[in-house]
Amino acid sequence: MTKKIAIGGQLGKVEIEKVITEIAGGQLEFVVKSDLDAAMALKNGEVDYYVGACETGSGGALAMAIALVGASHCVTIASPSSVMTSDEILEQVKNGKTAFGFTKNSIDQVLPVLIKALI
Structure with missing residues (x-):
């Protein structure tokens, strides 16, 4: 079964979508939503994971x-x-974390590692 990610947060949704597409190569599905809708999708079991970016990695993300x-x-x-x-990052995935926040300027550094771990 293909896992599904909701892209939320406040910044970098286009960049996040691009990285997921490049890294996952169809091994993951994703949807782009507002932070509220993405978090609700995770809570309701519509997606397996949530990723989001903002300036701090925790507030708007x-x-x-x-x-x-x-x-x-x-x-x-x-x-x-x-x-x-x-x-x-791998340890956080192994420990069952399902929502991941990061800064917009760290997308290229942390997101490939996270996506590979989620696959």
Whole structure:
């Protein structure tokens, strides 16, 4: 069964969509939604994962996901002052996190690692 990702957050949706398309090559489905609609899709089981970007990696990227699915399911993988390593990102996926936030300027650094881990 193909896993599905909702792209939410406030920034970089076009760039995120492009990276997912390039990396996943059809192995993942995705939908682009507002942050609220994307978080609701995750909460309702319509998608398996949520990804979003903003300036901080947590505010506009994850606020709705935290509110709707709970902080225990969410993680900021890149903020202005800290970017998780590949191993740390893989560990978050293994630990069952389903909503991932990051800064817009870290998309090319963290998203390929995350997408490969989700596949």
